[in-house]
Amino acid sequence: MPEAGPELTLRGTVASRGLALGPIALLTPAGAARRQAGAPPAEAQALRDALAQAAEALALVIESSDEMAGEILSFQLALIEDDDLLAPVFASIAAGTAADQAWRTKLDSEIADYAAGEDDYFRARAADLTDLRDRVLAALAGEDAATTAAAEGAILAAEDLTPSRFLETDWRRFGGAALKLGSAASHVAMLARARGVPLLIGLGEAFDRLQSGVPAVLDAEEGLLLLRPASASRQSFDRRQEQATARQRQEATFLPRPAITAHGEAVQALINVDDPALLDRLDPAHCDGIGLARSEFLFRADRPLPDEAAQFQVYRRLLAWAAGRPVTIRTLDAGGDKPIPGLTPDGESNPFLGLRGLRLSLSRPEVFAVQLRALARAAPLGNLKVMVPMVTRPQEMTAARALFEAAVADCRAAGMAAALPPLGMMVEVPAAALTAADFPADFYSIGSNDLVQYVTASGRDNDSVASLYDPRNPAVLELIARTVAAGQTRGVEVSLCGDMASDPALVPLLLERGLRALSVAPGRLASVKAAVAAWSPHG
Amino acid sequence: MPNAAASTDPLGGAPIAGKVLVTNPTGLHARPAVKLTKLAKSFAADLKVRPESQADWVNAKSPNAVMKMKLRGGDTLCLEATGDDAAAAVAALIAFTERNFDE
Numbered sequence: 001m002p003e004a005g006p007e008l009t010l011r012g013t014v015a016s017r018g019l020a021l022g023p024i025a026l027l028t029p030a031g032a033a034r035r036q037a038g039a040p041p042a043e044a045q046a047l048r049d050a051l052a053q054a055a056e057a058l059a060l061v062i063e064s065s066d067e068m069a070g071e072i073l074s075f076q077l078a079l080i081e082d083d084d085l086l087a088p089v090f091a092s093i094a095a096g097t098a099a100d101q102a103w104r105t106k107l108d109s110e111i112a113d114y115a116a117g118e119d120d121y122f123r124a125r126a127a128d129l130t131d132l133r134d135r136v137l138a139a140l141a142g143e144d145a146a147t148t149a150a151a152e153g154a155i156l157a158a159e160d161l162t163p164s165r166f167l168e169t170d171w172r173r174f175g176g177a178a179l180k181l182g183s184a185a186s187h188v189a190m191l192a193r194a195r196g197v198p199l200l201i202g203l204g205e206a207f208d209r210l211q212s213g214v215p216a217v218l219d220a221e222e223g224l225l226l227l228r229p230a231s232a233s234r235q236s237f238d239r240r241q242e243q244a245t246a247r248q249r250q251e252a253t254f255l256p257r258p259a260i261t262a263h264g265e266a267v268q269a270l271i272n273v274d275d276p277a278l279l280d281r282l283d284p285a286h287c288d289g290i291g292l293a294r295s296e297f298l299f300r301a302d303r304p305l306p307d308e309a310a311q312f313q314v315y316r317r318l319l320a321w322a323a324g325r326p327v328t329i330r331t332l333d334a335g336g337d338k339p340i341p342g343l344t345p346d347g348e349s350n351p352f353l354g355l356r357g358l359r360l361s362l363s364r365p366e367v368f369a370v371q372l373r374a375l376a377r378a379a380p381l382g383n384l385k386v387m388v389p390m391v392t393r394p395q396e397m398t399a400a401r402a403l404f405e406a407a408v409a410d411c412r413a414a415g416m417a418a419a420l421p422p423l424g425m426m427v428e429v430p431a432a433a434l435t436a437a438d439f440p441a442d443f444y445s446i447g448s449n450d451l452v453q454y455v456t457a458s459g460r461d462n463d464s465v466a467s468l469y470d471p472r473n474p475a476v477l478e479l480i481a482r483t484v485a486a487g488q489t490r491g492v493e494v495s496l497c498g499d500m501a502s503d504p505a506l507v508p509l510l511l512e513r514g515l516r517a518l519s520v521a522p523g524r525l526a527s528v529k530a531a532v533a534a535w536s537p538h539g
Numbered sequence: 540m541p542n543a544a545a546s547t548d549p550l551g552g553a554p555i556a557g558k559v560l561v562t563n564p565t566g567l568h569a570r571p572a573v574k575l576t577k578l579a580k581s582f583a584a585d586l587k588v589r590p591e592s593q594a595d596w597v598n599a600k601s602p603n604a605v606m607k608m609k610l611r612g613g614d615t616l617c618l619e620a621t622g623d624d625a626a627a628a629v630a631a632l633i634a635f636t637e638r639n640f641d642e
Contacts, residue, residue: 078577081602343565
């Protein structure tokens, strides 16, 4: 048994907070376990079987995925049927190479080709091929994937996780996950936070010491993974887990209730939506609506939005789910750390200060118009609100409104029902936060992630200045207070939709500054409501 | 058909060629590449494609090869087909590209 040995502490970075205790379930880089190779005809058959098994699994996942995930996987499925790709593999097998080795060699060389590409979109396909490579290798090795064999409550350990692998994993069976690589800003980290899956990333070389079955404590609060925890560590974990469970149980009682402060003032508790598939598991009655739907993540974050009809379908779905509650959709926020090949400019020396958000949309009115038409058509179907990101000058709001009005007129001229919804702005550029009252916006939504980065001049993606990237910086809090005051002066609503709103420790600071609408990650709704309930203006 | 052309071959046997301007701003990304190869596979003809700016032809029935052409918006796609239904295949792929890959 791998139980023997002293306690070992591995350090990583918290990508999604939480605690778990369970055996490690190692997702080996598939095929690492050597299989016994047979004669060439048997090897060829083994590969055909593995490909068929992979195709079947992919088809199943595609069926149950949202559009974004489905599209990634459809490309993988097409590759399984690519004779040009497979012919050299089968030729190599006929010449005596083992099936797994032949497949891996060919795929590795293709992956290297994609990874060497100069544009981001092309490079990102390397991950799709890696996913496919490992899927087929796992089938060849006869692994029915560690995810089905692992003990209940196990800690999934992997070099890295692709979005498709994350989406097809049944997270009710796992306590959390620990990764050798990974980035806190990655799409997988975001999916984990939205679902409340504890995730520790960046374990580095020490990851190689992990073995399946070894008991471990995943401490995705302090950023630690304890292998073979000693009894003192276990007791400490049990205490913290008990406290966390008691807190969760207590917080859960707040979930179905409206958010009300200790002195009886109502606060709107809205949710952030990045993946429409998540809505199926959420009760709309538990929130006051959707405060932020990131349109770039509703589809594929790394490519342009789909056509008007496909966008319209998704917007309609959000409105139907909310059943009359407000749904605030943010127009495409590409650029910065979210490049879209062919749309965002290549080679900007400082993309966070470049052509991103509304700036990009106004520079490509023909692309923007497609989204505005889809939104205009969705507006009559529910309580739709639309906001634009990265607004810097009042004239940009005027320009956006003019384009929106033109889109409404276009749709009506074509005989389609359309309406102009309330048009608000994200307040995330300090210039806008200082003078918010000068902007012709129907509402303000504070984008605290970018606001903190611009006010503290500390990149969100730069670990070496992470301590300066501080939402408690008095200048940040002052700008939030000013935006709230501007909203009161103009009689328009102000909300906050950044990560600050999802942190119960920061909620009192926001309420003190007069905010009464918070849009949070769905997994944090109960704790935020509990934090609201504990707060009153004078402590 | 302002941005496309197909040369017919009255004698038969010689390749049928065509070209078409790709108007989709992203070019031939994953979803259209999958659709294009599926359409190509519905014909018996040997069907090759390349961006006008590149010399090497690739098999239009291979999603991996088509993806790796990295065809961008504004590029011209060249096609060449041989076989019984070559003319129909070239015409179908040109029409599909002109329809913005049915996106």
